[in-house]
Amino acid sequence: MALIFRTLVWLTTASLVLATIGVLIVYYLASRSLPEYDNTVPVSGLTADVEILRDNSGVPHIFSTSDRDAFFALGYAHAQDRLWQMTLMRRTAQGRLSELFGTRTVETDKLLRRLDIYPRAVQSVAAQDARTLDALESYAAGVNARISEINRDSLGRGAPEFFVFNAPLAPWQPADSLALVKLMALQLSSHLREEVLRARTSLLLPDENRLADILPDIPGAGVAALPEYAQLVPGTSGETQFAQGGPDPLFWPVAPRGLAGASNAWAADETRSATGSTLMANDPHLQFTAPATWYLARLQLSSGGVIGATIPGIPAVMAGRSDAIAWGLTSSYLDDQDLFIEELNPDNREQYRTPDGFKNFVTRRSIIEIKDSEPVTLTLRWTDNGPVLPGTQFDLATITPPDHVTALSWTALSPRDTSMSAAIALMYATSLEDALAVSKAFVAPSQNLTVIDGDSIAMKLVGAMPRRDAGHQSQGRLPSLGWRSENRWQGVFPDDSNPVFLNPTGGIVGNTNNKTVDRPFPLHVSFDWGDSQRVMRWQGLMQGREVHTRDSFIEAQLDTVSVTARALLPLIGADLWFTGEAAPDGTPERLRQRALDLLANWNGEMNEHMPEPLLYSAWLRALQERLIRDDLGPLASEFTRVEPLFIERVYRDVDGASAWCNVIRSAIDETCTDIARLALDDALVWISENWGTSLESLRWGDAHQATHDHPVLGEVPILRYFTNIRQSTSGGDHTLMRGRGAGEGPNPFLNVHGAAYRGVYDFADPDSSVFILSTGQSGHFLSRHYDDLGTLWRRGEYIPMSLDVDLARAASVGATRLVRE
Structure with missing residues (x-):
């Protein structure tokens, strides 16, 4: 017995020792890739020595004697902190x-x-102006200098992820940066999926009023009724298919519906500013990841200092300020995609049909190498309208008739995309007028560019606007017949067709992805917009x-009041509040009464510490599910988020929309009050099962956690606790x-998409401008800068956005000197 005991003790001790050694080895290897910020590094490719001074938040301030060297140092800094992220993108x-x-x-x-994204990026290199080519080449040289240093000094392969996913790291090329811009355009796109969904829904709902309920137009001047999809595309029928492709594949670059581009930006001129100078706020919204998409940086260029949000892999400040101007971006929702x-x-x-007869597809073979599997050879096909997509993607098979295929037209597929030149030129702009002039070079992604200088404010839609024929069959809202000449794009509109708002008499411009113009087709910009709700709260705060x-x-940037809740709750609960008899504790009726009492006294603030936001959100979600499930069947699963305009139309009975309340397969005629009561009970059952029956103790923040998950290691046991960042x-x-x-x-209420970057710019005192990230500067989970800014972000705090050198040096975490070899 004693021998067995000693053996077990020895085995346990040995296991613990081996485990400890293993952990220490893993930690050592991982920590080798932590960048040394206080260092002198000899590199080739510089014209003079450069200093990269990192402040106490890890933000690099780059000081050089030439612009080439500044972009070189930015590439080096990006590769120090985000090499894995750049490689993955x-x-x-x-x-690959x-x-x-x-x-x-x-x-x-x-x-x-x-889609041919990368070859199109390679072709676009030649379209850039000389200054941009210089920046791209210098930036690539800086990235490659860091890669060479990693290989030379055995610095842990540059990031811990490279130990798990081992592959040769190719040198960075100028085309790589352009490809990342196109990838961002794809991630911000939404109209492809909207066209497919509208087509599928129209096949189920031939009544145009019901289609207008579930896919409503933003209120304003009406849009001419669309023909039925079945009339547009011969061969389709009213019995739509429901073959579901399942969840999106790993790293799928097209955002789910409702998670494409979003953002806020607004500006005030000197007449609406207490300080007599201009102000601006901007917070671009993207899907949350760890690390965040954005990276803060400051460059000292020949035109002056520039500071703001960059994207690792791209040598430009995408949103920020210089000494002369500040600029921000919001998704414009320009309809820049059409399916044919x-x-x-x-x-x-x-061959495929064209207005002039049948024509051969442009084809090319492409081989995909697959780890631990045989390679796959694709035959890529293009028509005059764009690349052909298979029916297995985006549910295209459900709307494509037999003996037809679907092609995509999209402005980002231009082989002469000069968006990078525009982004670089913005950093050199010396006035608002200069900024608007250089913005003409933007192609994709289309954005609303908000700009201020010391005297003026403006907002302009930038990017190529497709020119459609006034006789287009679907006005770009549905897939259309590719051989009809009136459906095909006729180039793009000139830049002076893009909406611009310059120094308005009211003194304030802004955008929350709302409908900005009400122009007739084809100058309409879009029929589908990203917001109809936030803009109402913004108007109130700006004019208040x-x-x-x-x-x-x-x-205003941190405001959490939901005008949607304030508007919808009185509608759906009109016949439920303060009705019925008192019910004993423990009964569903009593739970419902408690929930209604809480909501009756709520002001609509979506505060993380309160129970009412969870009750409201669960109720609205259950309500929409009950309203649409019997009418749409499996297609109801495409409407995963509450559509406020739909709920409002139903409960105001706009054009007979209350018909949604009656359950088709039920023998009785349900009223909207019945459905509201049943939905509230559904919500309370779900809440009880997941969060408990103590309604007063519920916390919205427990359900609404921001999910900054690592895209690769975030699902790995144990590692996910170190790499994923969750915040109430x-x-x-x-x-x-x-x-x-x-x-x-x-948990459908996890916070997965929001303002990963916030910036506020004050031209009365530019160095009092502030900004923040939702995670940290570093992509290395062992770095203290992996999540340090996220704590401030969650609390609604900011860090100084200053070009003051002394302030950057105060409590800095190190200075990296890049010296010429």
Whole structure:
């Protein structure tokens, strides 16, 4: 017995020792890739020595004697902190993820190959102006200098992820940066999926009023009724297919519906500013990841200092300020994508129909190498309208007739995309007028560019606007016949057709992804917009005071009041509040009464510490599900988030919309009050099962956690506790401090999409401008800068956005000197 005991003790001790040694080895290898910020590094490619001074938040301040060297140092700093993120984004754009991740990413690679993103980026290099080419080449040289240093000094392969997914690291090229811009355009796109969904829904709902309920136009001047999709595309029928492709593949670059581009930006001129100078606030919204998409940086250029948010892999400050101007971005929702139904030649399936007869597809073979599997060879096909996409992607098979294929037209597929030149030129702009002039070079993604200088404010839609024929069959809202000449794009509109708002008499411009113009087709910009709710709260806050300050702009940026809740709750609960008899504790009726009492006294603030936001959100979600499930069947699963305009139309009975309340398959006629009561009970059952029956103790923030998950290590046991960043957050789908819910899964209210960057700029005192990230500067989970800014972000705090050198040096974490070899 004693021998067995001693043996067990020895085995346990040995196991613990071996485990400890293993952990120490892993830690040592991982920590080798932590960058040394206080260091002198000899590199080749510089014209003079450069200093990269990192302040106490890890923000690099780059000082050089030439612009070439400044971009070189930015590339070096990006590679120090975010090399894995840059590599992953490049592989995504190239369609080469499967070389690392095997069969899980084959469908993602297939999509990127078919779209031809990377070859188009290579072609676009020649379209850039000389200054941009210089910046791209210098930036690439800086990235490669860091890669050479890693290889030379055995610095842990540059990031811990490279130990798990081992593959040769190719040198960075100028085309890589352009490909990342196109990848961002794809991630911000939404109209492809909207066209497919509208087509599928129209096949189920031939009544145009019911289609207008579930896919409503933003209120304003009406849009002419669309023809039925079945009339547009011969061969489709009213019995739509429901073959579901399942969840999106790993690293799928097209955001789910409702999670494409979003953002806020607003500006005030000197007449609406307490300080007599201009103000601006901007918070671009993207899907949350760890690390965040954005990276803060400051460059000292020949035109002066520039500071703000960059994207690792791209040598430009995308949103920020210089000494002369400040600029911010919001998604414009420009309709820059169209799907075309292409008819195959029945005698030769390698041809498709055009206005002039049948024509051969442009084809090319592409081989996808797959880890631990045989390679896959794709035949890429293009029509005059764009690349052909398979029916297995985006549910295209459900709307494509037999003997037809679907092609995509999209402005980002231009081989002469000069968006990078525009982004670089913005950093050199010396006035608002100069900024608007250089913005003409933007192609994709289209954005609303908000700009201020010391005297003026403006907002302009930038990017190429497709020119459609006034006789287009669907006005770009549905897939259309590719061989009809009136459906095909006729180039793009000149830049002076893009809406611009310059120095308005009211003194304030802004955008929350709302409808900005009401122009007739084809100059309409879009029929589908990203917001109809936040803009109402923004208008109230902007007009609620005569003049604004930096602090009032911050207050608006962090506002968590839902005008949607304030408007919808009185509608859906009109016949439920203060009705019925008192019910005993423990009964469903009593639970419902408690929930109604809480909501009756709620002001609509989506505060993380309160129970009412969870009760409201669960009720609205259950209500929409009950309203649409019997009418749409499996297609109801596409509407995963509450559509406020739909709920309002139903409960105001706009054009007979209350018909949604009656359950088709039920023998009785349900009223909207019945459905509201049943939905509230559904919500309370769900809450009780997941969060308990003590309604007063519920916390919205427990359900509404911001999910900054690592895209690779975030699902790995144990490691996910080190790499994923979860934060209790306020806000919701329709608040200015937007926190978009996941819409599906065990917890549909997880905050997955919001302002990963916030900036507020004050030209009365530019160095009092502030900014913040939702995670930290570093992509290395062992670095203290991996999540340090996230704590401030969650609390609604900021860090100084200053070009003052002394302030940057105060309590800095190190200075890296790049010296010429």
